[in-house]
Amino acid sequence: MSENANNGVMLKVQGATKRYGGVTAVSDISFEVGPGEILGLIGPNGAGKTTLVNMITGLAKPTSGTIHYNNTLLNEVPPHKIGAMGIARTFQIVRPFQNLTVLENVAVGAMYGAGGAKRSANQSFKKAEEVLEFVGLLPRKDDQADQLTIVGRKRLELAKALAMEPQLILLDEVMAGLRGSEVDDAMQLIRDINKRGITVLLIEHVMKVIVGVCQRVVVLDYGRKIAEGQPIEVMNNPVVIEAYLGKRFAKSQKQE
Amino acid sequence: MSNLVLIAAGIVLSLVASQRKNRTLGLAGLAGLGLLLIASPFVTENKATLIPIYIFGLAAIGWNIIGGFTGYAAFGQVAFYGLGAYAVVLFGSARRPPLSAASTASINDQTLGWPLPIAFIMAALIPALIALIIGLPVLRLKGHYFAIATLGVALAMPQVLSNIGCVGDERNPTFCVGLGTGLVMRPLAQDKEGNLIQLYFFGAILMVLAVAGLWFISRNKFGYGLFAIRENEEAAGVLGVNATLFKNAAFVLAAALTGVAGAIQAMVQNSVAPTEDSIFNNSTSLYVIVICLLGGTGTVWGPLIGTFIFAFIREVLEKLPSWFNNPGLLEWRDVIFGLIVVLMVLFLPKGVIQLVSNKGGFTWRIFTRNIRENSI
Amino acid sequence: MKLETWNLELETWNLELETAYEEDLEVSLQDLISGLLLGGMLGLVGLGFSLVWGILNIVNLTHAPTIMFGAYIAFYALEEFKLDPFLTLPIAMIVMGGFGFLLQKFLINRIIKAPLLITFLLTFGLEVMLINIGRLMFTGTQRSVRTSYDAASFSLGNAEVSYKKLAGLGIALALTYLLFLFMSRTKTGNAIRAVSMDLNAARLMGINIASIYTLTFAISASLAAAAGVLLSTWSAFTPDDFGRYNIRAFAVVVLGGLGSIPGALIGGLAFGLISEVIGGIKIGSGVDAFSLSPWKEGILFAALVLVLIVRPQGLLGKEGYK
Numbered sequence: 001m002s003e004n005a006n007n008g009v010m011l012k013v014q015g016a017t018k019r020y021g022g023v024t025a026v027s028d029i030s031f032e033v034g035p036g037e038i039l040g041l042i043g044p045n046g047a048g049k050t051t052l053v054n055m056i057t058g059l060a061k062p063t064s065g066t067i068h069y070n071n072t073l074l075n076e077v078p079p080h081k082i083g084a085m086g087i088a089r090t091f092q093i094v095r096p097f098q099n100l101t102v103l104e105n106v107a108v109g110a111m112y113g114a115g116g117a118k119r120s121a122n123q124s125f126k127k128a129e130e131v132l133e134f135v136g137l138l139p140r141k142d143d144q145a146d147q148l149t150i151v152g153r154k155r156l157e158l159a160k161a162l163a164m165e166p167q168l169i170l171l172d173e174v175m176a177g178l179r180g181s182e183v184d185d186a187m188q189l190i191r192d193i194n195k196r197g198i199t200v201l202l203i204e205h206v207m208k209v210i211v212g213v214c215q216r217v218v219v220l221d222y223g224r225k226i227a228e229g230q231p232i233e234v235m236n237n238p239v240v241i242e243a244y245l246g247k248r249f250a251k252s253q254k255q256e
Numbered sequence: 257m258s259n260l261v262l263i264a265a266g267i268v269l270s271l272v273a274s275q276r277k278n279r280t281l282g283l284a285g286l287a288g289l290g291l292l293l294i295a296s297p298f299v300t301e302n303k304a305t306l307i308p309i310y311i312f313g314l315a316a317i318g319w320n321i322i323g324g325f326t327g328y329a330a331f332g333q334v335a336f337y338g339l340g341a342y343a344v345v346l347f348g349s350a351r352r353p354p355l356s357a358a359s360t361a362s363i364n365d366q367t368l369g370w371p372l373p374i375a376f377i378m379a380a381l382i383p384a385l386i387a388l389i390i391g392l393p394v395l396r397l398k399g400h401y402f403a404i405a406t407l408g409v410a411l412a413m414p415q416v417l418s419n420i421g422c423v424g425d426e427r428n429p430t431f432c433v434g435l436g437t438g439l440v441m442r443p444l445a446q447d448k449e450g451n452l453i454q455l456y457f458f459g460a461i462l463m464v465l466a467v468a469g470l471w472f473i474s475r476n477k478f479g480y481g482l483f484a485i486r487e488n489e490e491a492a493g494v495l496g497v498n499a500t501l502f503k504n505a506a507f508v509l510a511a512a513l514t515g516v517a518g519a520i521q522a523m524v525q526n527s528v529a530p531t532e533d534s535i536f537n538n539s540t541s542l543y544v545i546v547i548c549l550l551g552g553t554g555t556v557w558g559p560l561i562g563t564f565i566f567a568f569i570r571e572v573l574e575k576l577p578s579w580f581n582n583p584g585l586l587e588w589r590d591v592i593f594g595l596i597v598v599l600m601v602l603f604l605p606k607g608v609i610q611l612v613s614n615k616g617g618f619t620w621r622i623f624t625r626n627i628r629e630n631s632i
Numbered sequence: 633m634k635l636e637t638w639n640l641e642l643e644t645w646n647l648e649l650e651t652a653y654e655e656d657l658e659v660s661l662q663d664l665i666s667g668l669l670l671g672g673m674l675g676l677v678g679l680g681f682s683l684v685w686g687i688l689n690i691v692n693l694t695h696a697p698t699i700m701f702g703a704y705i706a707f708y709a710l711e712e713f714k715l716d717p718f719l720t721l722p723i724a725m726i727v728m729g730g731f732g733f734l735l736q737k738f739l740i741n742r743i744i745k746a747p748l749l750i751t752f753l754l755t756f757g758l759e760v761m762l763i764n765i766g767r768l769m770f771t772g773t774q775r776s777v778r779t780s781y782d783a784a785s786f787s788l789g790n791a792e793v794s795y796k797k798l799a800g801l802g803i804a805l806a807l808t809y810l811l812f813l814f815m816s817r818t819k820t821g822n823a824i825r826a827v828s829m830d831l832n833a834a835r836l837m838g839i840n841i842a843s844i845y846t847l848t849f850a851i852s853a854s855l856a857a858a859a860g861v862l863l864s865t866w867s868a869f870t871p872d873d874f875g876r877y878n879i880r881a882f883a884v885v886v887l888g889g890l891g892s893i894p895g896a897l898i899g900g901l902a903f904g905l906i907s908e909v910i911g912g913i914k915i916g917s918g919v920d921a922f923s924l925s926p927w928k929e930g931i932l933f934a935a936l937v938l939v940l941i942v943r944p945q946g947l948l949g950k951e952g953y954k
Contacts, residue, residue, distance in 0.1 A: 057494055083496035091494075097487035099554075108484045111477045112496030121476045160495060329749045393941050399748055400691045401940055404882050408933035411879065542756060549753060590764040597757030602742055605750045630746040632842045 010035045010168055010199055011056065011087075015065035018051050025051040027223045028065065033168070038190070038200040040214035040231065042207070044244060048223035049203045050092055053170050056201075057089050058082045069168070086114040088166035090157040092173040092203075096145035103128050103141040106159045113164020124163075131163045135189065150177050158189070168199045175206050187212050207235065219243070259305055260571050262296050266564035274557035275612045293460045303452045305571075307524055310459030311517045313563035315540070316547035317466040318513030323545065324554035325479060326506045327486030328395065329403045332410030333514045334540040335390075336383035340515025341522035341535040342417065343382040348375025376519055383515030384508045391507040395500070398489075410541055414530035451523075459520050463560075466513060471556045482506055486554070514544070546597055552607025561608055569596060602627060662791040663912035664905070669794075671904025672801035673866075675897040676859045677877055678884030679808060680852030686891040687828045687848045688744065693755040693878050694735065697762035698728055698853050700874035702860020704766070707775045717777050718799065721861045725854035732853025736846045744845065759878070766871035776868035800862040805897070807858060811851070812893045824848055828891065883936050907932060 011033040018026040026048040033039045043049055054060040056067055058079035067074040074082060088109070097105050106128035110119060119127065132138040135155045140148065148156060154174055161169055171190065175183050183206070190213050194200050204210055210217055211231045219227040219234055221243040227234050234240055269292060272285030297303050315337060322330050347370045370378075394405045473479040481502045484492035493499050518535060522528050528535050543566065548554075551562025573592055577585040603623040604610060610626075611618050677699065684692045705724040709715040715723075735758070743754050785794045815821040826834040827844045835841055859877075863869075880903065888899025911928050 059490060059494070078498075078500075079490075079493035080496050080498045083494055089494055091491065095488045095491040097484055097491070099487060100483055104480065104483070108480050108492070108497070109495045111480055114496075116477075116496055121480065124477070164496060323749070329752065331752075394937065397940055400685070400752075401886070403691070403748070403752060404879075404886070405937050405940055407879065408883075408936055412933045545749075545753065549749075553749065587764075587768055591761050591768070594757045594759070594761030594764065598739070598754060598761065601746075601750055601754040601757060602739070605743070605746055627742055630743045630750070632741050632744045632845065 008034045010037075010070060011201070012068040013052075013056070013065070014068070016052065016055055016062050016067060017064045018048075018055060018060060019063045025223055026055070026220075029220070029223075029225045030065075031218045031225065031228060033199060033201055035167075035199055036194070036197065037216065038194050038202060038214050040210040040217040041201060041203045041220065042205055042210055042217060043220035044205065046222075047220040047243075049220055050172060051223075052220070053089060053172050053201075053203060056082075056170060057087060080112070083113055083164060084116065086165075086167040087170065088113060088161035088164040088168070089170040090154075090161050090172055090174055092176065094150075094153045094157045096148070096153055096156055098144065098146040100145060101142050102137060102145055102148065102156060103132065105145050105156055106131055106163045109160040109163035110165075113166065115165035127165075128159075128163055131159045134162065134192075135159045151182055154178070154186075162193065162198075166198060168201065169193065170201045170203065172203045173205070175204060175209050183209065211235070259300055259302060260568070260575070262292065262300060262306070263309070263564055263568045263571060265292055267561065267568060270557060270561045270564055271608070271612050274555075274561060274609055290464075293464070297453050297456045303456060304524070307452065307456055307459055307520065309563060309567045310456070310463045311521050311524075312543055312547055312566060313463045313560065314459070314466055314517035314520070315514045316544045316559040316563055317463070317470055318510040318517070319544040320470065320548050320553065320555075320559045321473065321482070321513075322503075322506045322510040324548055324558065325473070325482040325486065326503050327554075328503060328507070329399075329545075330406045330507070330510065330541075331403045331545070332406035332408070332413075332541050333510070333544050334536055334538055335406075335410040335413040336387060336511040336514040337518035337521070337540055338413060338417070338528075338530070338535045339383040339386055339511075340379040340518035341528045342518075342530075343515065344372075344375045344379040344519035344522050345528050346375075347378045348372050376516065379515050379519035380512040383518075384512040387508045387511030388504060391504045395503050395507060407541070410536075410538060414532075414536040418530040455520060455523055462516060463563075467556070467560050470559070474556050478502070478505075483554075548607075549597075549600060549605070550607060552609030552613075555607070555609055558607050558609050565608060569593065605630065660791070660912060661789050663908045665788065665791050665793055667905035667908030668901065669797045669801050669904070670908060671901035672804040672897075673859060673862060673900070674880055674884050674903050675888075675900025676804040676807060676855060676862070678881045678888065678900050679811065679893070679896040680855035680859075681878075681881035682885040682888070682890060682892075682896045683811075683855075684849055684852045685885060687824060688740070688845050690740065690744070690751045690755065691882070692849075692852070693752075693759040694762060695852070695856050695881055696874045696876070696878040697759055697766060698732065698856035699860040699863065699877050700763065700766050700871055701728055701731070702857035703777075703864035703869055703874070704770050704775070704860075705857070706777050706861040706864040707770075710777055710779075716779065717861055717865050718803075721803070721858055724857040724861045728857030728860075729850045729854030732856075733846055733850040735853070736849035737842075740849060741842055741845060759875075763871055763875060766874075770871055772870050772872070774868045774870055775864075777864040779865065782865075796865055800865070803858070803862060804900075807855060808893060808897050811855070815893065820847065883932065886936055886940055903932070906935065 009032050013032070014030050016026060016029045017024065029048075029052065031039075041049055041052070051060060055062050056069075056074065058074065058077055058081070062075055069082075069085060069087060072085070077085075097108065100108075103125060107121070107124045110116060110124035110127040110131070111121065115127070116124070129138065129141065132141055135158055137152065137155050137159060140152065145153070145156060154177070158171070158174060161171075174190075175186055178186060187209060190200060190202065202210070202214060214231055217227075217229065217231050217234045218225060219237075219240050226243060227237045227240050229237075266289070269285050269289040273282055273289055274285075275282060296306055300306055315333060318336075319330060319333055322328050347368050349369065390409055394402065394409065397405050473482070481492070481497045484495065484497050485499050485503055489499050521535060525534075530536060532538065547562035547566045548559050549562065550565045551560065552558030573589040576589070577583045600607075603626055605626060610622060614622055677695075681692060681695050684690055684695075702724045705727060706717040706720045709720040709723070710717060739754070739758070740751075743751055779796070781796060783794075784796070785792045787793075815825055823834070823839045824844055824847070826837065826839060827841060831841065834844075860874075884896060884899040884903050886899070887902050888895030888897070907928055910931055
């Protein structure tokens, strides 16, 4: 592939499909993420969002279809190499290293992520402190990870991913469980991350967040892509409304 | 001096050295520990019983890398212990010419008589190599499955070694590699006293190096990679940790240390055979874990502290009958050993090190809190 | 494992050389029948082990000493009260069920939330204690449970089938079926299954997890006692002979699949058949005959690790307890 084919495309998902036994979790999904973009990936529970993220980060192999990152085929690449290539992610159900301190948790990301090869353990701890400062967890750096509240753990998850110095970060429902003002803080944090030049793929089902942060949105339902476009446009799409709120509601909207 | 006193000093000094609250005191503990290690063989009542301390210590430190740091509960370390023992004799013992034409395939036909240092290197390399071959499939298993698969490997290993011997008819074998019936370590048969001192220092120095190695690993990138795998392997992978590589490396390192431990044991007992009574005693696998548990699994100082405590318990249980003038007490030894394991697991699952590393200092509440944490 | 495979290849190659001269490989009917009878018993040994592992997520190493106690109850009942082992069976089950109940309630439940290594070590410590208490109580003298019908058997083709062992197989099958009925038909059984499927959901439904665990453990202990009573009639024993049943139970569960009642039986039968058949294979004849018997355990464990890697859920394993 030539250099210009890459123009404007960082992540390219083509016809990605994942079957578990007889169940199709993700079916023939295609979309692209451009560098510097914040793309939202939304859909009701069970739409296949997390499966898609797992495929991009190497935790699940696509049954068919391809995933390219900066023109490199990711299908057969193991997770740790994908991490070192510059893709970081958070987990919807947070996975802190419970018996390590907050600082150590983040340092592991700094040691082995995209920027890790050039760092010693000590330099990684310095990097980790920087990142903790950015997400506002620095005062708690010496606490064990399991002493954090749920909000703290979400931030820790984010810090671990950021410490990897990724080019692309996949945020899997980082807002789930947060309250009103906390959501606003988190939204600002995502915008700040993006300002640092990191491309964001934001997986959410909270509409408010998507509209507030994303430039473009891809909507999934039952493992298929049902819409793509600007947030406002997509939200008024009857197919999307139907997927979210049921057929009857969509009909009543139309009659009005 | 009684070994019991020496070992008790070891417990106290290693606990002092492990605490982080007072640096000067820690350094003093470290110095005391060094002094104790150097002086012990000259003041002890029985050198032969001091050496096993380091044998188990080395193997426990090895286990701590895979079981404590990486979180893979390997329950079959005796496989590597036995392999190391075999290797040192096979490579290091002088070859004996066949006694007569009638007796082919006799003991020590196949030993190679290489210099001992090389034999010891082989005693680390061969278990390491076998660990690599075994680890690639077995480390794909998790939890109980991994534990029992390693246990299975340990049970199969002596069988493999004894059957490796000769293929075909016993009297006229088609193919023979001569491990079958066991081997005798020859060069050490004479001058036992001097050899014991040498072996003691060899073991002690290796143990000190191994503890330093643990400390080094726990502070660099490799160690943090292992910790991350222990805490959550999938999350570690996503962060860029090559889990397959790291856990295999840890398993191989553990096997090499355990192999050297077995090799020292082979030198002490002068012979090896693929039997439970010789070097494939399955309790060895469990002892190394219990040592780590006593001290504190996954910590740098835990295995060392545990080694001394374990040695202390064994020494006490050994002497109990003579103290109370009741030979029947010897039979209670294993019951008491089991009871100690049960009590430790219930009240102090993080090891004795928890008593000195606890933030609020020592309180009795540590015990009740531990039990409350794990109860339903 | 590689080393072993290599060895096996070496052996096979050597065998081929030999068998080129003489082809005499046969699996005898007797081996098949012995394998089935042993397999039924191992199925029973594995059943309780699988139950506790599947529901409490504990590899329970006190299983072997419980079997030991069962065997000695049978021995003393016969010795002191002239009670036939088949009549002792329900008594031993009740006694050891009670023992399991107490052990679980006061010890196992105290560490149930600890990591695997800790729970494993607790049951290991208990095993060491109990087996050695057995040594002290029962001494190392070989004991056997002898009945008037010991030698009674009937012929099937050229094989002999012992009535006593056949009855043992029948009881093992019956207990498996009873457990299956209990788990699928009763309210308590359903609660146990619910706990194994989703702990939190079960808790929300008002199921008392601690008592479900205790009950499960007690059932497992009484099944182990039944296996001990039946095994006591097979051959002479000392307390040291029982430690091996843990690893066998484990093998049975892995072969059959964790979380499956019929799986335990199938795993037991598979284990019994494989081990008897492998042990009986002789190639060639006379003094030159090559026997696979010394390789029995090696081959079994190679097969076990293979099953673990290729099909971690076992031959019949499914999610949740069926």
